[in-house]
Amino acid sequence: MGLTQVQDKSPLVSTLPFEIEMINRIKNRIFYTGVMALMVACTDLTTTPRQSLTPEVALNDVSGYQSVANSMYNRATSFDYYGQTMMIAPEIxxxxxxxxxxxxxxxxxxxxxxxxxxxxxxxxxxGGINDANLIIEGIDNEDVTGTEDEKSFIKGEAYFMRALFYFDLCRVYGYEPGREINGFDLGPILRLTPTLVASDADYRPRSTVEEVYSQIESDLLAASELVGYAPVGSEWVYYGNTGAVYTLLARLYLYWGRMEEAEAAATFAMEILNLRTNGEGLVEAAEYVQSFSRAPHPESLFELELRQVDWDGADGVNNSLNSLVSDNEPAAQFIIGASDDLMAAYEEGDVRKDCWTVTTREGIEGDVYASRKWTGYKGDFLENLPIIRASELYLIRAEARYQTNPAGARADINALRFRRGLGAIDNLLSGEFLLNRILQERRVEFALEGHRWFDLKRNGKNISKHGNFLEVPYTDYRILANLPLEEVQLNEQLEQNPGY
Known part of the structure; x- marks a missing residue:
C-alpha cells in the first residue's frame, strides 16, 4: 500500500493570531491512499436499514462506520436540506x-x-448530527477493527459534517453574534453524544449561538488534523477535506465578525489549494457556465454526490433543482426563474449572466429566465451539488479586509472578476461602498446557491425584494425562521423565536 505525502503549504500569514494554532495543521501529514480507496469502495456499501444500525450489528469495523458516514452525507442531499431548500429558499x-x-x-x-x-x-x-456523534464517540474503540489512519479519516469527516449541520442551524434560527435584536441570542439545541435508543433522548433548552459557534470552531480545528488534502475539483471533494474545512472555518469567522481570523483562515486555505492572487486556480471565463455541468465541479471544495438510487419515484421531477428552475426537460416543472432585479445586477460581459437563458412560460407575459446552473446533466433531473466553491475564499477574504485593507479587498474582488470576464472595480472604492460591492459580487457569483438571504441578514441589512414585494426590515421577527410548533409543544424547555 503506497503512501501519499501532503505538500508543506504553510500560510504566508503565519503571524496572524488564532485562538487555536492553525499553522502546520497540514505540514508533514501522511495519508494512506488505501483510506481514499475505502471512501470510494464504501459509496455503494449495502447495510441493514439505518434505524437498525447498532454497535453490535454494524459498528465493529471501519466499514461499518463509513456506512454511517455515508448516511450522514446522504442526509445532506435531502430535498428538505441542500437538495432543494437550502439552495432555493434563501434566494426567493x-x-x-x-x-x-x-x-x-x-x-x-x-x-x-x-x-x-x-x-x-x-x-x-x-439525524446527520446523530450520525456524526455516533462516529466521533465510537470509532476509536479498541474493539473496532481498522487502521488508525482509516479511523482518523472517518472521524474527521464526522467533525466536518457536524460543524456544517450546526452552522446552518445557527444561521437559519439565530442571529449572528453582535447582531442580536433585543438581546435574543439563542441558537439550536447542542447535542454532542449519540442517541442510540429512546432512553438516550432527553429534552434540553437551546444553546446560545456563541456557544454553538465555539463548538463548530472546535470541530473544524479537530477535523483539520484528521481529514486529507483534496485538490480543487478532484474526486476527493466528495468527502470532508482540508480545503473545505478551512473554508468553512473562514466562513464561520466571517459570520462571527472575527475578521482577522476570517482573513487568515481564507488565506491559509488559498495557499494550500494553490489559489493565486490573480485568480489562477479558478475556472476560465469561457468555461464558467459549462463548469456547472461537470462532476465534480472544477471549483468544488466540497460537493454532495447524487446518484440515481437517491431519487425515489417522481422525486426528480417534483423536487429537484433542475426541475424547479430550468426548462431543458419537457417534464420539468419550471416554476421559479431569476428576478428582473437579479438580471439587472449583472454587468455587460459577465459570464455569470449566461447561467440564465431568456425564455417564455405559459401564463406569463414577457420574458422569463431559466437556470443553466442546475441542468440535470447526469440525466433524469439528477446532478451533484457543489456546496463550497473556491471562489468563496476570494470574497470571504475581501469582506474580511474591506475595513482594514481596502486595497487587498479590491485585489481579491478583481481576481475573481477577471475570471468572470470583467475588468477591475474603482480603485478608490472603500468603506460601506466597498462592502456593498463585495455583496454585489457575492449576489451574482452565488445566485441559486443559497447565500443571498444570509449575506444580507448577517450584515444587519434589510432584506431587499423584487418587484412590488416589500423589503423585510432587519428588526422584523421574520428575519429568523420559526421552530416547528410540534417541537416546541413537545419540549417545554425549547423556547420559540420572538414574534411567533
Missing amino acids: LADNLKLIANTGRYQGEEANSDRDHINIWGLDVF
Whole structure:
C-alpha cells in the first residue's frame, strides 16, 4: 500500500493570531491512499436499514462506520436540506428569484409570509448530527477493527459534517453574534453524544449561538488534523477535506465578525489549494457556465454526490433543482426563474449572466429566465451539488479586509472578476461602498446557491425584494425562521423565536 505525502503549504500569514494554532495543521501529514480507496469502495456499501444500525450489528469495523458516514452525507442531499431548500429558499426569501407558475410552492417565501421560511429543523439535520456523534464517540474503540489512519479519516469527516449541520442551524434560527435584536441570542439545541435508543433522548433548552459557534470552531480545528488534502475539483471533494474545512472555518469567522481570523483562515486555505492572487486556480471565463455541468465541479471544495438510487419515484421531477428552475426537460416543472432585479445586477460581459437563458412560460407575459446552473446533466433531473466553491475564499477574504485593507479587498474582488470576464472595480472604492460591492459580487457569483438571504441578514441589512414585494426590515421577527410548533409543544424547555 503506497503512501501519499501532503505538500508543506504553510500560510504566508503565519503571524496572524488564532485562538487555536492553525499553522502546520497540514505540514508533514501522511495519508494512506488505501483510506481514499475505502471512501470510494464504501459509496455503494449495502447495510441493514439505518434505524437498525447498532454497535453490535454494524459498528465493529471501519466499514461499518463509513456506512454511517455515508448516511450522514446522504442526509445532506435531502430535498428538505441542500437538495432543494437550502439552495432555493434563501434566494426567493430575498431578491434573486421569483415565481413564474403557481403550484403552491414557495409562494409564502416569496411574500415573506408569517412562518414561511427556511425549515431545516428536522430529521435530516439532526439525524446527520446523530450520525456524526455516533462516529466521533465510537470509532476509536479498541474493539473496532481498522487502521488508525482509516479511523482518523472517518472521524474527521464526522467533525466536518457536524460543524456544517450546526452552522446552518445557527444561521437559519439565530442571529449572528453582535447582531442580536433585543438581546435574543439563542441558537439550536447542542447535542454532542449519540442517541442510540429512546432512553438516550432527553429534552434540553437551546444553546446560545456563541456557544454553538465555539463548538463548530472546535470541530473544524479537530477535523483539520484528521481529514486529507483534496485538490480543487478532484474526486476527493466528495468527502470532508482540508480545503473545505478551512473554508468553512473562514466562513464561520466571517459570520462571527472575527475578521482577522476570517482573513487568515481564507488565506491559509488559498495557499494550500494553490489559489493565486490573480485568480489562477479558478475556472476560465469561457468555461464558467459549462463548469456547472461537470462532476465534480472544477471549483468544488466540497460537493454532495447524487446518484440515481437517491431519487425515489417522481422525486426528480417534483423536487429537484433542475426541475424547479430550468426548462431543458419537457417534464420539468419550471416554476421559479431569476428576478428582473437579479438580471439587472449583472454587468455587460459577465459570464455569470449566461447561467440564465431568456425564455417564455405559459401564463406569463414577457420574458422569463431559466437556470443553466442546475441542468440535470447526469440525466433524469439528477446532478451533484457543489456546496463550497473556491471562489468563496476570494470574497470571504475581501469582506474580511474591506475595513482594514481596502486595497487587498479590491485585489481579491478583481481576481475573481477577471475570471468572470470583467475588468477591475474603482480603485478608490472603500468603506460601506466597498462592502456593498463585495455583496454585489457575492449576489451574482452565488445566485441559486443559497447565500443571498444570509449575506444580507448577517450584515444587519434589510432584506431587499423584487418587484412590488416589500423589503423585510432587519428588526422584523421574520428575519429568523420559526421552530416547528410540534417541537416546541413537545419540549417545554425549547423556547420559540420572538414574534411567533
